[in-house]
Amino acid sequence: MITHHPSDEYLVEYAAGSLPEAESLVVASHLSMCGECRARVETFESIGAVLLEDGETEAVSANALDTVMGMIAATKPVEASRRIEFNQSTLRLIPPPLRAYLDADLDNLNWKRAGRGIQEASLKQDEGVRISLLRIRPDQKVPSHTHTGEEYTLILDGGYKDGFAHYAQGDVSHVDGSVDHAPVADPHGPCLCLTVRTGPAQLTGKIGRILNPFIRG
Amino acid sequence: MQAVADIQESTVAFKSVALSRNMAGPDNQHVTMRGFSANRRKNDEMKKMAEFIRAVADREDRDAFRQLFAFYAPRLKAFLIKNGATPGDAEEVMQEAMTLVWRKAKQFDPAKASASTWIYTIARNRRIDLIRRAKRPELDPEDPFFTSVSEQPDGEQEYSRTERETLVRKYLETLPADQLQVVQKAFYEEMTHQEIAAELDMPLGTVKSRIRIAMRRLRDQLDRAEL
Numbered sequence: 001m002i003t004h005h006p007s008d009e010y011l012v013e014y015a016a017g018s019l020p021e022a023e024s025l026v027v028a029s030h031l032s033m034c035g036e037c038r039a040r041v042e043t044f045e046s047i048g049a050v051l052l053e054d055g056e057t058e059a060v061s062a063n064a065l066d067t068v069m070g071m072i073a074a075t076k077p078v079e080a081s082r083r084i085e086f087n088q089s090t091l092r093l094i095p096p097p098l099r100a101y102l103d104a105d106l107d108n109l110n111w112k113r114a115g116r117g118i119q120e121a122s123l124k125q126d127e128g129v130r131i132s133l134l135r136i137r138p139d140q141k142v143p144s145h146t147h148t149g150e151e152y153t154l155i156l157d158g159g160y161k162d163g164f165a166h167y168a169q170g171d172v173s174h175v176d177g178s179v180d181h182a183p184v185a186d187p188h189g190p191c192l193c194l195t196v197r198t199g200p201a202q203l204t205g206k207i208g209r210i211l212n213p214f215i216r217g
Numbered sequence: 218m219q220a221v222a223d224i225q226e227s228t229v230a231f232k233s234v235a236l237s238r239n240m241a242g243p244d245n246q247h248v249t250m251r252g253f254s255a256n257r258r259k260n261d262e263m264k265k266m267a268e269f270i271r272a273v274a275d276r277e278d279r280d281a282f283r284q285l286f287a288f289y290a291p292r293l294k295a296f297l298i299k300n301g302a303t304p305g306d307a308e309e310v311m312q313e314a315m316t317l318v319w320r321k322a323k324q325f326d327p328a329k330a331s332a333s334t335w336i337y338t339i340a341r342n343r344r345i346d347l348i349r350r351a352k353r354p355e356l357d358p359e360d361p362f363f364t365s366v367s368e369q370p371d372g373e374q375e376y377s378r379t380e381r382e383t384l385v386r387k388y389l390e391t392l393p394a395d396q397l398q399v400v401q402k403a404f405y406e407e408m409t410h411q412e413i414a415a416e417l418d419m420p421l422g423t424v425k426s427r428i429r430i431a432m433r434r435l436r437d438q439l440d441r442a443e444l
């Protein structure tokens with residue numbers, strides 16, 4: 001049962017096409033797990049549709065329709081599909097929008113130790129935005145930290161507790177810089193999550209930086 | 218070609234209800250009345266658009282495609298220019314989007330989206346690819362992942378997608394001007410909330426709360442319409 005959804009502001013930006021790639025990845029992956037938010041996005045997209053229908057018109061070039069008919073008649077460009085055949089456990093846990101960011105099955109990703117009981121596989125780093133998968137061992141506490149930017153997390157498997165809130169499969173957490181948090185993974189199995197971080201983290205506890213996955217990069 | 222002329226004429230007649238209201242200010246009594254009959258015509262017109270897409274999908278019907286093109290191409294181009302595209306880029310993205318409308322016509326499912334919503338999303342994604350040169354993670358509604366993981370069913374809806382659009386249009390007509398302004402900038406100009414705040418010289422929190430309030434009211438109204 002999903003209880004933590006992205007807020008309407010993000011769904012609106014996603015529907016309007018202005019949400020940046022990394023955040024869009026979190027939203028799209030959540031959407032493939034959450035019918036409720038899918039329905040919301042469809043509603044918001046229909047705002048775009050209404051504004052399109054009722055909006056102004058701009059004369060198209062004189063031969064536009066012919067050009068388009070020509071493009072339709074032309075042979076379809078072969079889609080560069082470097083599709084990887086993922087194994088069952090990868091397909092079961094990784095939502096479709098996220099698969100394009102994986103170059104191997106889950107177990108064969110370039111996992112790096114990122115602190116006690118925590119592994120990180122970096123999927124993309126670009127202009128200070130980091131997209132990673134994290135695997136946290138059962139009962140493991142992530143060292144207390146704050147962020148200079150934002151942190152978005154989508155739980156793909158297992159769950160964790162953060163303060164009084166519990167996050168399970170499909171839940172999204174959005175933590176902005178000011179919040180000091182120290183999530184603890186559930187006891188019954190490892191926690192797998194997608195995280196997007198937009199700024200370096202700062203340790204607030206006394207634990208060494210090497211233990212903190214959020215400080216790396 | 219008569220049908221095309223009809224369509225063009227009928228849209229000019231009640232053009233831009235939501236948009237003109239913004240200019241008109243708070244006195245919207247007559248606008249709402251006008252909007253009401255316009256909504257009905259719009260509804261019929263949109264059903265026709267959905268049939269044209271089906272005709273392209275079923276039998277590669279060129280006349281049907283010409284009708285779609287006559288209605289959507291000039292709107293898409295204006296929409297893209299409003300987003301900040303040059304007229305040349307807007308023309309290119311519009312042409313690519315219309316090509317995709319033909320190619321993807323078989324994937325169009327009136328139960329999932331109205332004709333305009335479907336075409337809007339195609340053009341939006343094309344714009345991101347070509348103009349922003351950014352990647353946009355997309356969900357694939359055909360993927361079995363949906364049914365295996367999703368615990369919550371899609372919201373049950375008594376009304377069709379075209380009717381939902383009518384409800385959304387009615388809702389936009391009743392939106393207070395300050396909320397309508399940010400919603401328009403978010404969708405029509407595809408600005409991020411940050412960009413809207415900068416342009417309107419307004420705190421980011423104000424933009425976000427206006428969007429939040431507007432969207433909550435919209436969802437409440439749609440829920441009520443369902444009962």
Ligand SMILES: [Zn+2]
Nearest residue numbers: 005034036037
């Ligand atoms: Zn959700």
